[in-house]
Amino acid sequence: MRRSCLFLPGNQPSMLQNGMVLACDVLIFDLEDAVSENEKDAARELVSQALLTLDFGMREIVVRVNDMETPHARLDIIRVTEAGADAVMVPKTVGATTVLKAASILDEAEEKAGLSHGSVSLILLIETAMGIEKALEAASASSRVSALALGGEDLAADLGCRRTKASHELYYARAKLVMAGRACGLDVIDTPFTDARDAEGCYKDACYARSLGFNGKLVISPHHLEPVHRAFRPDESEVAYALEVVEAMRRGKEEGRGAVSLRGKMIDLPVLTQAKRTIELAEASGMLGTKRRAPAKGDGEE
Amino acid sequence: MKPKHRTGKVMPTLEDAIRASSLKNGMTISFHHHLRAGDYVLNDVVRACAALGFSDLTVNASAIMACHTPLLEAIREGVVTGIECNFMHAAVGHAVSQGILEQPVLFRTHGGRPAALENGTSHINVAFIAASAADAEGNCNGKEGSSAFGSIGYAMSDAEHADYVVVVTDNLMPYPLTDVSIPENLVDAVVVCDSIGDPDRIMSGTTRITRDPIGLLIADYTARAIEASGLIENGFSFQTGAGGTSLAAAAYIGERMRKRGVTGSFASGGITGLLVDLLNEGLFTSLADVQCFDREAVVSIRQNPRHVEISASRYASPEAKSAVVDRLDAVILGATEVGTDFSVNVHTDSNGMIMGGSGGHSDTAAGASLAVIAAPLVRARLPLIVDRPQTLSTPGDTIDLLVTQFGMACNPRRPDLHDRLVDAGLPVFSIEELKEKAELLTGRPRLLKNEGRVVARVNDRDGDELDVIRTVSS
Numbered sequence A: 001m002r003r004s005c006l007f008l009p010g011n012q013p014s015m016l017q018n019g020m021v022l023a024c025d026v027l028i029f030d031l032e033d034a035v036s037e038n039e040k041d042a043a044r045e046l047v048s049q050a051l052l053t054l055d056f057g058m059r060e061i062v063v064r065v066n067d068m069e070t071p072h073a074r075l076d077i078i079r080v081t082e083a084g085a086d087a088v089m090v091p092k093t094v095g096a097t098t099v100l101k102a103a104s105i106l107d108e109a110e111e112k113a114g115l116s117h118g119s120v121s122l123i124l125l126i127e128t129a130m131g132i133e134k135a136l137e138a139a140s141a142s143s144r145v146s147a148l149a150l151g152g153e154d155l156a157a158d159l160g161c162r163r164t165k166a167s168h169e170l171y172y173a174r175a176k177l178v179m180a181g182r183a184c185g186l187d188v189i190d191t192p193f194t195d196a197r198d199a200e201g202c203y204k205d206a207c208y209a210r211s212l213g214f215n216g217k218l219v220i221s222p223h224h225l226e227p228v229h230r231a232f233r234p235d236e237s238e239v240a241y242a243l244e245v246v247e248a249m250r251r252g253k254e255e256g257r258g259a260v261s262l263r264g265k266m267i268d269l270p271v272l273t274q275a276k277r278t279i280e281l282a283e284a285s286g287m288l289g290t291k292r293r294a295p296a297k298g299d300g301e302e
Numbered sequence B: 001m002k003p004k005h006r007t008g009k010v011m012p013t014l015e016d017a018i019r020a021s022s023l024k025n026g027m028t029i030s031f032h033h034h035l036r037a038g039d040y041v042l043n044d045v046v047r048a049c050a051a052l053g054f055s056d057l058t059v060n061a062s063a064i065m066a067c068h069t070p071l072l073e074a075i076r077e078g079v080v081t082g083i084e085c086n087f088m089h090a091a092v093g094h095a096v097s098q099g100i101l102e103q104p105v106l107f108r109t110h111g112g113r114p115a116a117l118e119n120g121t122s123h124i125n126v127a128f129i130a131a132s133a134a135d136a137e138g139n140c141n142g143k144e145g146s147s148a149f150g151s152i153g154y155a156m157s158d159a160e161h162a163d164y165v166v167v168v169t170d171n172l173m174p175y176p177l178t179d180v181s182i183p184e185n186l187v188d189a190v191v192v193c194d195s196i197g198d199p200d201r202i203m204s205g206t207t208r209i210t211r212d213p214i215g216l217l218i219a220d221y222t223a224r225a226i227e228a229s230g231l232i233e234n235g236f237s238f239q240t241g242a243g244g245t246s247l248a249a250a251a252y253i254g255e256r257m258r259k260r261g262v263t264g265s266f267a268s269g270g271i272t273g274l275l276v277d278l279l280n281e282g283l284f285t286s287l288a289d290v291q292c293f294d295r296e297a298v299v300s301i302r303q304n305p306r307h308v309e310i311s312a313s314r315y316a317s318p319e320a321k322s323a324v325v326d327r328l329d330a331v332i333l334g335a336t337e338v339g340t341d342f343s344v345n346v347h348t349d350s351n352g353m354i355m356g357g358s359g360g361h362s363d364t365a366a367g368a369s370l371a372v373i374a375a376p377l378v379r380a381r382l383p384l385i386v387d388r389p390q391t392l393s394t395p396g397d398t399i400d401l402l403v404t405q406f407g408m409a410c411n412p413r414r415p416d417l418h419d420r421l422v423d424a425g426l427p428v429f430s431i432e433e434l435k436e437k438a439e440l441l442t443g444r445p446r447l448l449k450n451e452g453r454v455v456a457r458v459n460d461r462d463g464d465e466l467d468v469i470r471t472v473s474s
Helices: A013-018 A037-053 A072-083 A095-113 A129-133 A135-139 A152-159 A168-183 A199-212 A222-231 A236-254 A269-284 B014-020 B041-051 B070-076 B090-097 B112-119 B153-161 B213-228 B244-260 B273-281 B295-303 B312-316 B361-367 B415-423 B431-442
Strands: A004-009 A026-030 A060-064 A087-090 A121-126 A145-150 A187-190 A216-219 A260-262 A265-267 B028-031 B057-061 B080-085 B105-107 B126-131 B164-169 B189-192 B237-239 B264-271 B284-292 B307-309 B330-333 B337-339 B370-374 B401-404 B407-410 B454-459 B465-470
Touching (some): A004 A013, A004 A222, A013 A037, A026 A037, A037 A060, A037 A072, A072 A087, A072 A095, A087 A095, A087 A145, A095 A121, A121 A135, A129 A135, A129 A152, A129 A168, A135 A145, A145 A168, A152 A168, A168 A187, A168 A199, A187 A199, A199 A216, A236 A260, A236 A265, A236 A269, B014 B041, B014 B164, B028 B041, B041 B057, B041 B070, B041 B126, B070 B080, B070 B090, B090 B454, B112 B153, B112 B312, B126 B153, B153 B284, B153 B312, B213 B244, B213 B330, B213 B370, B213 B401, B213 B407, B213 B415, B244 B273, B244 B330, B244 B370, B264 B273, B273 B284, B273 B295, B284 B295, B284 B312, B295 B307, B330 B361, B361 B370, B401 B431, B407 B431
Parallel strands (some): A004 A026, A004 A216, A026 A060, A060 A087, A087 A121, A121 A145, A145 A187, B028 B126, B057 B080, B105 B454, B126 B164, B237 B264, B237 B330, B284 B307, B330 B370, B370 B401
Antiparallel strands (some): A260 A265, B454 B465
């Protein structure tokens, strides 16, 4: 589940602690943009210690490491792999070259940490024009890749256009990224909404992302967790239909049929996959009883 | 023609009023703190007493605020040798903790202070009452004028019980003042001054809901816990403070009342604009106001008859025939430290230095059906929960629930509440489990040595000594 992927700066101990209680699906500890050059070592150590000692519950733990072109990247990946990160977010990914470099360091890191090959996945942050154009190449470059994520701010700068709330300037990039990611069976995570005080703007932006096919959204402010979760909360009729699909497919399987009819329409495996995704979202939203954690505000506990 | 009777209460200066009061060395003068960080009156009176050569005076104030640091000079000069209060800001508290006063400060509660006046264990010789509007006979209020601060509730008991009452105002109105909070029959003298306070610091503008995500999470858990307790029904009564997290909890409780179609009876205590909004929306039928925290509350108490000014005695005195706090369903309170027996410290900081006081903390905890402490489990790398708080401000048997961002702990005295919280799916732990969680993050802090001279005594609301505070070396 990657509805909400919250960045926390890797150099602030109190913010790292907050990760234990904030109601996000994914925590992304940032060693890149949030950390100044002279704090890179200290932040790496701080994040690693946090991963080793703090209990982040069921949240997926991701570390955004430094640009693969810097000497920090290798040290980051080796240290956070050893400390137990679930995934590494690779910034400024441009095609297979970046991915293979990160994957190769991960091979070494996993061996050093005594982990089985492929334990740690890659989330590719794509934030340049060339990165967008090579999204499919990057997505298919390694079996470690589990998701593509869009970095809209850097992309707008690269495109030389103004970043707006309406986000028309990102339309092509969003659509292209969803297509590339889905073609490879990956999750696709939308760019963050950057106005921390505009919760409704964030909600609309997240609804739009969901309508395009994104699984979730990068989040830079805890205030955006509630609107993002609200945007990805299925409505009651969607959930009811999904439950019917799963039940109909279960009965069909028992009766030895590959495709079954529901409400006068044929349903098959892709429909079942979509239904299961809806049920997973409903569970995460507290609509079917929560498996993940005590629901926080905005998780639809009412 | 028969000459019109004139009482001659209006005196040209504070010095004249002090002379007329027959104040003597060793006596007690009193003040109220509704002007908060903007108060000029306490400092002006103490300065006038110094100029008149007084010594060995005791200052009995409902609270000592940050603006009262000139008191320290008066203490060094021997003008003031005793302080009694319900709250002391760190600006003065740290000096007290370092031993500036020979005689220990006496801490009471907002209810214990009027109770002590009522039962005679405390006595005020001369009360100085700052008023933003007064007439020549001393009828006064805090609601009108450029220095308006709203309710004058804490001063009402002083006016009733002091030997001599001086009203100090910067806004002399024609007789008779119509909206009277303290009536002329209790007042001996009126002094008109240029200003009773700095208007920008008397009121902090609109008090705001926190944007801190951890504060919001604590507020959300708090509101859900209060709802789960079953208290949010028609007639619900409620109190909270002016801190950002408390305000967020109040807002979330308002949402829950709205959703349930509940009309509460009253909200009490220090009143904020947010509670005024809930009143105006019809979610509460009245406000019982002993102190206004922001401009919106001041405007409301002046204009809305359902926003009722109450005295400290009516608010919380255990000597009163009844008090508002005893009708409270729920109160949300803060804490510096919480003991594993749920006892609370709001007097001293992690270094043992005085930085606060009970105010209405232990009064409302004792009175309310559900007393909730809402506070972050870790603050500035220090754990909230300790084996025993450095200072005992509020006894643990009056606290029902502790809510933190990591979950909540229910006092074992309340198994009924525990079951309701668990049934509601809330994250409930034992207080020992929460303590362990905190210590995982902070380590176990070394205990302070508690061996110095006693610099303050902490009384409970009934006047019994709860604890003492000792010197801390700087």
